[in-house]
Structures are given as C-alpha cells and as structure tokens.
Amino acid sequence: MRGKVLAEVRQATRADAAPGAVLDDAVRAIAAALADAGRPRGELAVVGLAIAGEALGLPVALENDANAGALGELRFGAARGLQQVVYLTVSTGIGGGIIIDGRLYRGGQRLRRGVRHMVLDPDGPACGCGNRGCLEALASGSAIAREGRDAAARGESPALARLALSVGRDELTAEHVAEAAAGGDAVAAGIVTRAAGFFGLGLAAIVNALNPEAIIIGGVVSNLGHRFLGPAETAMRERALALPADAVSLRSSALGDRAAALGAVALVSASSGRVS
Numbered sequence: 418m419r420g421k422v423l424a425e426v427r428q429a430t431r432a433d434a435a436p437g438a439v440l441d442d443a444v445r446a447i448a449a450a451l452a453d454a455g456r457p458r459g460e461l462a463v464v465g466l467a468i469a470g471e472a473l474g475l476p477v478a479l480e481n482d483a484n485a486g487a488l489g490e491l492r493f494g495a496a497r498g499l500q501q502v503v504y505l506t507v508s509t510g511i512g513g514g515i516i517i518d519g520r521l522y523r524g525g526q527r528l529r530r531g532v533r534h535m536v537l538d539p540d541g542p543a544c545g546c547g548n549r550g551c552l553e554a555l556a557s558g559s560a561i562a563r564e565g566r567d568a569a570a571r572g573e574s575p576a577l578a579r580l581a582l583s584v585g586r587d588e589l590t591a592e593h594v595a596e597a598a599a600g601g602d603a604v605a606a607g608i609v610t611r612a613a614g615f616f617g618l619g620l621a622a623i624v625n626a627l628n629p630e631a632i633i634i635g636g637v638v639s640n641l642g643h644r645f646l647g648p649a650e651t652a653m654r655e656r657a658l659a660l661p662a663d664a665v666s667l668r669s670s671a672l673g674d675r676a677a678a679l680g681a682v683a684l685v686s687a688s689s690g691r692v693s
C-alpha cells in the first residue's frame with residue numbers, strides 16, 4: 418500500500434437528485450477511473466468511500482470527508498509518523514479531523530462544531546448557527562469572499578471591482594480576493610490578513626486545548642499559501658500558551674483535494690487484508 422494514485426475522475430455531485438442517481442454516478446466514476454488506469458474490474462479488491470455527509474443531507478455511512486482527509490494526511494501526507502494531529506480543511510466552511518495517539522478520534526463531531534463556532538468577535542458578522550463572530554463567519558473561504566464582495570460593492574477596491582465586473586459580484590470567491598491581493602490591492606490584502614488573524618486566534622485555542630504536534634491545513638485557504646498561513650501562524654504563536662505553542666508545527670496539506678480520497682484508501686486498507 419503505497420498510496421499511489423493510478424487514475425482520477427471528477428464530477429459534480431447532483432446533491433438534489435435521488436440517492437440512487439448519486440450512487441449511479443459513483444459507479445460510473447469508478448468504471449471510468451478503472452478504464453483510465455487500464456485495469457480490469459476483477460483487480461479491484463475493495464471500494465472505500467469518503468462522503469461529505471452534511472452536504473448531501475444524509476447520515477454518514479462510512480466516513481465523512483473531513484475525517485477521511487485527516488486519515489489521508491496521517492497515512493500518506495503531512496502527518497505521517499505523528500501521533501497527535503489536528504487536520505483542518507477550510508473552504509466554504511471549516512471541517513476537520515483529529516488524530517489522537519496515532520488514531521482517528523471518532524468522537525470529533527462535537528469538538529469540530531465547537532471549533533467552527535467558537536466566538537472570536539461578539540460584534541462580528543452573523544454566522545449560519547445564529548450567533549455572531551464565529552470562527553467560520555470570520556475566517557472561512559466564504560467569509561473572505563463575503564468581505565471581498567462587500568469591498569467591491571463599496572467601491573473600496575479597484576481590483577475587486579474589476580473582478581466583480583468580469584465574473585459577477587455574487588460570484589467573487591476567496592481565490593479572487595487572493596488574486597487581487599497578490600496583484601497589490603491593499604484592501605484585498607487586508608481582507609486576507611484579517612481573516613488569517615482570526616484563524617490564528619482559533620488555532621491558538623486549539624493548540625491550548627489539544628496540545629497537538631502538528632496542525633495540518635487544507636482547503637481553499639491552504640491554496641492561498643503564505644499570504645494566509647503566515648499571519649495565521651503569527652497570531653497562533655502570539656496567543657497560544659508557550660509550552661504547547663513551542664510543540665506545534667503548522668503545515669499545509671501535502672495531499673490537497675486528494676486527502677479525503679486517499680483517506681478512504683487508508684480506511685479500507687486498515688480493515689481489509691486484501692489490499693497490498
């Protein structure tokens with residue numbers, strides 16, 4: 418089991434279709450991946466699924482994508498060889514998985530909710546949970562995109578206004594804000610830095626509570642690179658207690674958006690003697 422990707426097929430989830438249609442799509446994707454890899458179906462020993470249970474509105478049958486991502490990084494990625502790891506994936510929202518003593522902590526659901534909705538600014542923007550100023554409302558990809566759209570609407574940022582004109586203001590994403598920041602737009606850079614600072618406060622609380630050896634960051638903000646992770650790490654180290662702060666390293670995901678799929682491979686390889 419070397420975690421080598423032989424073929425990769427992508428297709429959008431038809432979240433509003435019947436469960437059977439989604440399953441049919443998954444079966445077709447597996448057939449296409451086998452064809453791309455030039456492997457007969459008979460060679461397939463077992464199929465692992467990592468499912469975004471929340472997005473589908475279904476119970477999580479096998480493993481949700483955040484836990485699978487943590488497993489993928491543990492087995493094949495940035496957390497290899499570590500025992501105490503927090504994996505956070507920050508895209509539209511914030512998800513993650515926790516590794517304790519080298520194993521996935523399966524009671525992480527409530528902890529994860531607590532991380533997403535820790536209040537960092539009581540007067541901050543409204544959060545989907547009904548509260549204000551939660552980590553997810555301040556530091557997710559959606560939060561960065563919202564700030565970018567607001568700045569474009571107020572005419573504060575020429576670069577964001579131009580992007581809004583070309584893609585439509587409602588379509589501005591965190592990546593657009595990062596693009597404007599990289600191009601030298603001070604307002605866009607400020608949006609990314611501010612979100613990163615709040616994210617760092619959240620990280621400090623996680624470091625103090627769990628004392629991990631590493632926090633692995635995946636998702637959109639990981640793609641923003643040092644522009645986001647730099648200020649986030651500075652804030653984390655300023656605010657966390659000295660001992661746990663000294664023990665932790667902040668790392669980008671090594672597997673990117675393949676983490677969950679490789680986590681599914683790790684999951685089935687742990688439970689099946691047939692994969693080698």
Ligand SMILES: [Zn+2]
Nearest residue numbers: 534544546551
């Ligand atoms: Zn909230």
